Amino acid sequence: MAEEKKSGEKGFGKYILINEIKEQYASAFSGDRLKPKVSNILYLEGIHFNLMYFPVQHLGYKSVINAIADLYARGLKPENIYVNIGLGARFKKTDIELLIEGISLACKKYLVSIAELEISTSLTGLAISVAAEGKEESKMKRSQPAATDLICVTGDLGAAYLGLEILERETQVYEQTGGAQPELKGFEYVIGRQLKPELKYDLLQQSGDAGVTAGIIRTVRDGLASEILHIANTTGFGCRIYHDKLPIDRETEAASKELGFETIISALNGGDDFEYVITVPVKQHELIEKIEGISIIGHHVPKEEGNSLALQDGSLAELKAQGWE
């Protein structure tokens, strides 16, 4: 949720580094043994969250959401989570309890069980690792990605990032003024998206029930742009998305304006949306249009045309990967 997360393209740049490593140690990655049914996340204090404005219950909740998000994208139903917590000396038993309370709440909502809990000390801050295990139970058939596929996204984009920025601004004001009350009114939605994200897995199920077949399904975690580049990389096609098709909440617009940001940048590169981006055969156009909560935002193009954002004036802006150090 900190710096690294602000740029989705950075997310993809990191992916390039990981891909280099994968090539170098190919034999360790090449296994086609068991179909992977697990997703593992690591949250580190100061990098992925700031406890100044992130309540520890919410952190517990969000760590579960983050861990299980990709399982739905892979057609798995989350069943168990395995939690490891590293606690700095400043944390007390009540902090662990609040953290577990948040984790429990997410478990209840998403029908997941804690199968393992391990706690150790940490030299510095709080570290949370959550591995989630799912079982196959997809209601959505998959199709081969095609040159004419539509690109769709659930919910709306950029809200969680603006929620983060509002929280950071208010924390600074609080620190500078020595305790001024934060002004969060009117930003409840974007802040909620940052602090207590939910997953739109039901929209994937609805789509499947309606007969939609997905080529690619990915969680929007490091920004839409990063996921678009991943899709292009996987399918071998280019991607074009349309500025005026991107779903953006009115409050996200308002928060952008308030902070002097470009809304489109937040929508493309803001982290922690936890929406799903899906590619769908063009002939299922009418089926997907009927699903409330899913937007068609673009389509594949020939590889030579690259990855681009079509602006309102008809011009194209290139989507590209940024470096990662």
Next chain:
Amino acid sequence: MAEEKKSGEKGFGKYILINEIKEQYASAFSGDRLKPKVSNILYLEGIHFNLMYFPVQHLGYKSVINAIADLYARGLKPENIYVNIGLGARFKKTDIELLIEGISLACKKYLVSIAELEISTSLTGLAISVAAEGKEESKMKRSQPAATDLICVTGDLGAAYLGLEILERETQVYEQTGGAQPELKGFEYVIGRQLKPELKYDLLQQSGDAGVTAGIIRTVRDGLASEILHIANTTGFGCRIYHDKLPIDRETEAASKELGFETIISALNGGDDFEYVITVPVKQHELIEKIEGISIIGHHVPKEEGNSLALQDGSLAELKAQGWE
């Protein structure tokens, strides 16, 4: 490998805290949905390892060993691992490569694949989370724990802890003298057990092939004493182990003497042994005795007799749990 790991009883004390939390949030833990097939570990710099003497390749290797160890104990064959790495600013690309090299080496040896690799920044040191996923493939039948079960252990105890102490001593000498060569000769075995542990899962397989049925199988991770208390807690019986039956390597004895330690304390409470402790029906006494590399170290006793270590003079010392803050 640091302070916390030195005391196995502390390990059990922590377990008491975790059990309290489990009771408090019982509904989140009560799931009997999918049989857990995952194990998840979190290694934090300064707590679980010190890079002054822990080569980063070995750290990669050991993190895999640690993650997969319990799967064998649960009758699962490790198949995939899911790796998350948090890197402080002082780390370079070569550090990641060395870490992955160690991970790859362990993958090759234990026939495991890296299914996911994620890298993020870390504000301070190095953090590694490895989730391991296994599939059912036990060669060992299980039996109901009984009042007369024998308690057995693979390999030998306390070596990894003494390896750690030798490494720490030499690091201090190095720092105090401004670069004196470390004196590690004669301690290759104990240091190897600390830096590059291996798993005796083959001894579990051999036992199974020979017709041995296990009541309980646990990895000795936080010291034998801690595992004995876990066993007593699970089975409802007391446990008695015998000082003169504990398998201790000659080099472990020598290192204890050199450092002025009590060997028995290291054998009972030293961390990172990664041996397996097994309870076995008493009628399989002859079967288990034939397995080279497994020692019978004790047996269940009635619960009222508690958990104890029988000393050479015939007296009993109580094994009990220490606190954890």
